Amino acid sequence: MKIDYDAIVQASTRISAHINTTPVLTSSALDELTGAALFFKAEHLQKVGAFKARGAINAVLNLELSERVNGVATHSSGNHGAALARAAKIVGIPAYIVVPNNANEIKKAAILSYGGVVIECESTLEAREEMLAQVIDKHNAMPIPPYDHEDIIVGQGTAALELLRQVPSLTRFVIPVGGGGLLAGSSIAAMQTESIQVYGAEPAAADDAYRSFQSGIRVKSHTPDTIADGLRTTLGELNFEIIKDNVTDILLVTEEEITDAMKLLWTRLKQVVEPSAAVTLAAVIRYPELFNNERVGIVLTGGNIDPDNLPF
Amino acid sequence: MKIDYDAIVQASTRISAHINTTPVLTSSALDELTGAALFFKAEHLQKVGAFKARGAINAVLNLELSERVNGVATHSSGNHGAALARAAKIVGIPAYIVVPNNANEIKKAAILSYGGVVIECESTLEAREEMLAQVIDKHNAMPIPPYDHEDIIVGQGTAALELLRQVPSLTRFVIPVGGGGLLAGSSIAAMQTESIQVYGAEPAAADDAYRSFQSGIRVKSHTPDTIADGLRTTLGELNFEIIKDNVTDILLVTEEEITDAMKLLWTRLKQVVEPSAAVTLAAVIRYPELFNNERVGIVLTGGNIDPDNLPF
Numbered sequence: 006m007k008i009d010y011d012a013i014v015q016a017s018t019r020i021s022a023h024i025n026t027t028p029v030l031t032s033s034a035l036d037e038l039t040g041a042a043l044f045f046k047a048e049h050l051q052k053v054g055a056f057k058a059r060g061a062i063n064a065v066l067n068l069e070l071s072e073r074v075n076g077v078a079t080h081s082s083g084n085h086g087a088a089l090a091r092a093a094k095i096v097g098i099p100a101y102i103v104v105p106n107n108a109n110e111i112k113k114a115a116i117l118s119y120g121g122v123v124i125e126c127e128s129t130l131e132a133r134e135e136m137l138a139q140v141i142d143k144h145n146a147m148p149i150p151p152y153d154h155e156d157i158i159v160g161q162g163t164a165a166l167e168l169l170r171q172v173p174s175l176t177r178f179v180i181p182v183g184g185g186g187l188l189a190g191s192s193i194a195a196m197q198t199e200s201i202q203v204y205g206a207e208p209a210a211a212d213d214a215y216r217s218f219q220s221g222i223r224v225k226s227h228t229p230d231t232i233a234d235g236l237r238t239t240l241g242e243l244n245f246e247i248i249k250d251n252v253t254d255i256l257l258v259t260e261e262e263i264t265d266a267m268k269l270l271w272t273r274l275k276q277v278v279e280p281s282a283a284v285t286l287a288a289v290i291r292y293p294e295l296f297n298n299e300r301v302g303i304v305l306t307g308g309n310i311d312p313d314n315l316p317f
Numbered sequence: 318m319k320i321d322y323d324a325i326v327q328a329s330t331r332i333s334a335h336i337n338t339t340p341v342l343t344s345s346a347l348d349e350l351t352g353a354a355l356f357f358k359a360e361h362l363q364k365v366g367a368f369k370a371r372g373a374i375n376a377v378l379n380l381e382l383s384e385r386v387n388g389v390a391t392h393s394s395g396n397h398g399a400a401l402a403r404a405a406k407i408v409g410i411p412a413y414i415v416v417p418n419n420a421n422e423i424k425k426a427a428i429l430s431y432g433g434v435v436i437e438c439e440s441t442l443e444a445r446e447e448m449l450a451q452v453i454d455k456h457n458a459m460p461i462p463p464y465d466h467e468d469i470i471v472g473q474g475t476a477a478l479e480l481l482r483q484v485p486s487l488t489r490f491v492i493p494v495g496g497g498g499l500l501a502g503s504s505i506a507a508m509q510t511e512s513i514q515v516y517g518a519e520p521a522a523a524d525d526a527y528r529s530f531q532s533g534i535r536v537k538s539h540t541p542d543t544i545a546d547g548l549r550t551t552l553g554e555l556n557f558e559i560i561k562d563n564v565t566d567i568l569l570v571t572e573e574e575i576t577d578a579m580k581l582l583w584t585r586l587k588q589v590v591e592p593s594a595a596v597t598l599a600a601v602i603r604y605p606e607l608f609n610n611e612r613v614g615i616v617l618t619g620g621n622i623d624p625d626n627l628p629f
Contacts, residue, residue: 028340049587111584268624272423275361275589275620308587312580312629 008155008247010196013162016063020160023062023095025051027164029171030305034273039289041296044175046168049278049308053087053115055235056164056187056306057151061088063160064149065096073098078146080126080133082108083235084307085151090121101146103137111311152184153241162190168302169198177301178203179285182214182255183236185244187304192251201302204295205248205255206288208233208263214240215255218248232316233263235281235307256295258287264317266290270305280316282306320467320559322508325474328375332472335374335407337363339476341483342617346585351601353608356487358480361590361620365399365427367547368476368499368618369463373400375472376461377408385410390458392438392445394420395547396619397463402433413458415449423623464496465553474502480614481510489613490515491597494526494567495548497556499616504563513614516607517560517567518600520545520575526552527567530560544628545575547593547619568607570599576629578602582617592628594618 030045048056065077076099079089086102093100100121104113105128116123126136141148151157164187169175178195182188182205192203207214211229223245229237240248258266267283270276282305289296289303342357360368377389388411391401398414405412412433416425417440428435438448453460463469476499481487490507494500494517504515519526523541535557541549552560570578579595582588594617601608601615 054587271589271624272622275366277583277587277589310584312583315624315627317624 008159008193010193012159013166013190013194016159017163017166019066020059020062020163023052024058026167027051029168030274030276032273035269035286039296040293040298041289042300043289044168044172044300044302045274046164046302046304047276048164049276049282049305053084053091054307054309055084055088056161056304057084057088058091059163060157060160060186061085061092061149062095063163064154064156065089065092067156068147072147075144076100076146077149078137078140078144079103079149079151080137081151083112084309086112086121087115087119089149090116090119094120099144099146101140101144103133103140105133109311111309115309152186152238153243155243157186158190158244158247160190161187162194164304165191165194165302168304169194172300172302174200174300175302176200176202176299177296179206179288179301179303180204181233181236181281181284181304181306182207182240182248183281184238185214185240185248187306188252189244189247191304192247196251202253203251204288205252206284207255207257208236208284209257209259211236212257214248215257217245218252218255221249232260233281233284235279236284256288256292258284258291262287262291268317276305277308277310278305279307279310282308320471320505322505324471325478325502325506328471329475329478331378332371332374332475335364336370338479339363341480342586342588344585347581347598351608352605352610353601354612355601356480356484356612356614357586358476358614358616359588360476361588361594361617365396365403366619366621367396367400368473368616369396369400370403371475372469372472372498373397373404373461374407375475376466376468377401377404379468380459384459387456388412388458389461390449390452390456391415391461391463392449393463395424396621398424398433399427399431401461402428402431406432411456411458413452413456415445415452417445421623423621427621464498464550465555467555469498470502470556470559472502473499474506476616477503477506477614480616481506484612484614486512486612487614488512488514488611489608491518491600491613491615492516493545493548493593493596493616493618494519494552494560495593496550497526497552497560499618500564501556501559503616504559508563514565515563516600517564518596519567519569520548520596521569521571523548524569526560527569529557530564530567533561544572545593545596547591548596568600568604570596570603574599574603580629588617589620589622590617591619591622594620
C-alpha cells in the first residue's frame with residue numbers, strides 16, 4: 006500500500022459503517038480568547054471514546070482473511086487496546102491485548118467490554134514486548150501496533166479528512182503528537198488543501214517529536230513525565246518520515262498550559278476531554294502569532310478520563 | 318397571559334433567534350445500563366450554559382417597552398442571574414443582579430461578562446430579598462424572579478417542546494425540580510402528547526417538591542443539603558399548581574446516586590454537566606420499573622461547574 010491522500014479517502018469509505026462521523030464543535034468564547042476561528046473535531050465522541058477506533062478498524066478490515074483468522078494482538082496501556090478489541094469483535098476474531106499491571110482499571114474494563122483478552126505483565130517496555138512476542142507466537146495472532154503501521158496512519162488520517170469536508174477553508178491544523186499516527190495521517194489528509202499548514206502540539210515534558218523534528222534524527226527513547234498520558238509514547242519510524250516532510254513545525258507547551266486548556270475545554274465547550282486533547286488548544290493560546298485570524302482545525306483526540314483521578 | 322401549550326409554542330418562536338436549538342444526545346452504553354432508550358436534551362450547551370437562558374429572554378421580550386425601560390432585577394446565586402443579564406443586554410437595558418457574598422466567583426464573572434450589575438449582600442434569604450427590594454425601588458427596575466413567574470415557566474417549557482419535536486414517540490419525561498420552572502413548563506409542553514408521562518426528579522436531601530406533591534400542600538421553606546446546587550430553591554406557588562395537575566410523580570434520589578449518575582454522564586456521554594442535571598439519570602437508574610423499555614426524554618439542565626471544586 007502507498008500512504009497517500011487517496012489511501013485516506015479509501016480508508017474513510019472502508020471504515021464508515023463502523024465509526025461515528027463526529028460533529029465539529031465551536032465556541033465564541035474560545036474564539037474571542039484566541040483571536041482565531043477554532044473548529045474542534047469531536048473524536049472524544051468517537052467509538053471507544055477516541056480517534057484510535059479509526060486506525061484499528063481500518064487495519065483489521067485491511068487484513069486478508071488468512072492473516073486475521075487467528076486473531077490480532079498488541080500491547081497497550083491506552084485507547085488502542087480497546088479500539089483493537091472492538092475492531093476484532095466486529096469481524097469476529099479474538100484480540101489479545103498485553104497490558105502493564107499498573108494500567109488503570111478503566112482502560113482494562115474497556116478492553117474487556119469489547120471481548121478482548123487482557124494479558125497482564127510488568128510495566129517496562131521490555132516486559133511488554135517480550136510478553137507480546139510470546140502471545141503472538143502462542144496464538145499465531147497478527148500484531149497490530151498502535152501507530153508505526155501504514156494502515157493505522159491512514160485510518161487515523163480519516164478524522165482530518167472528515168474535518169476538511171465539514172469545514173471549508175481551514176488554514177491551520179493543530180494535532181497532538183505522541184507516537185505520531187494521528188499527526189502523520191492528518192498531514193497526508195491535508196495534502197490536497199494548499200492553504201493549510203499543519204502543526205504538531207506536544208508536551209514539553211515529552212518532547213521527543215520536537216527534538217526529532219529539529220535535529221532531523223529520530224529520538225528513539227525518552228523518559229516522558231506529562232499528564233497527557235496519550236502522548237508519552239515515542240515517535241514511530243514511519244511516522245517520523247511522514248511528519249518530517251509534511252509538518253510545518255512542532256509546538257511545545259508546559260504542563261500548566263495543558264491543564265489550563267483542559268479546564269477551558271471543560272468549562273467553555275462543556276466537553277470531557279483527556280489532557281492529550283487539550284495540548285492543541287494550549288499551543289494555540291501560547292503561540293498567538295501563528296493562529297491569529299486563522300481558521301484552525303483541531304482534533305479533540307479522546308475523552309477517556311477517570312473522574313476520581315483528575316489532574317486538577 | 319394563559320399558561321398553556323399554545324403559549325409555549327408562541328414563546329418558542331419568540332425566543333428562537335436568541336437561543337440555541339440544542340442537540341439531543343444518546344448513548345448505547347447508557348441505554349444498555351438502564352434498559353430504556355434515553356434522549357438527552359443538551360441544555361448545558363445552551364447560551365449561558367443552562368436552560369435558564371430560555372425563560373429569561375422570554376420574560377424580557379414579553380415586557381412592554383415601558384415596563385423594561387429602567388431595567389430588570391433579580392436575586393440569584395445561580396444561572397438565572399447570568400441568563401437575565403444576557404437577556405437584558407440583548408434588548409439594551411440594565412440588569413441588576415443581587416448576589417449573596419458567598420456565591421462562587423465563576424457565577425459572578427458570568428453575570429459581569431454579560432454586562433450585568435452585580436450587587437452583593439449577606440447570604441440569607443431575608444437579606445437578599447431586602448436588597449432586591451431596595452434595588453428595585455432605587456432604579457424603578459422590573460423584577461424577574463427565577464421560576465415563580467408565568468413567562469419564565471413558559472420560556473423554560475420550550476426546551477421540552479423542542480425535544481418532542483426532535484424525537485418522535487417519547488413515553489416519559491424526567492425533569493429535575495428545584496423551584497419548578499422547568500418541570501412545570503415541561504409538563505405543559507407534554508400536554509398534547511397523550512402517550513407521555515412526566516416525572517420530576519429531586520434530591521432526597523432537598524425533597525420539598527416531593528413532600529408538597531404527596532401532601533397536596535406546598536412546603537414553603539426547607540433546609541436543603543444537596544450537591545445539586547441548582548435544586549436547593551423552594552418550589553414556587555404557581556409552579557406547584559401546575560405540577561400538581563400535570564405530573565405523574567416526583568422521584569427521590571440520594572446524593573450518592575446523583576454523584577454516580579454524574580460520573581456516568583461525564584464518562585459515557587463525555588459531557589460536562591452539573592449535579593442538578595444528573596438527578597434525572599439517577600432517577601431512571603433507581604426506578605427501573607418505571608422506565609424499562611420506555612423512550613425517555615431527559616433535560617440536561619446545565620453545565621456550569623467549577624473544575625477546581627468538583628463533588629468527586
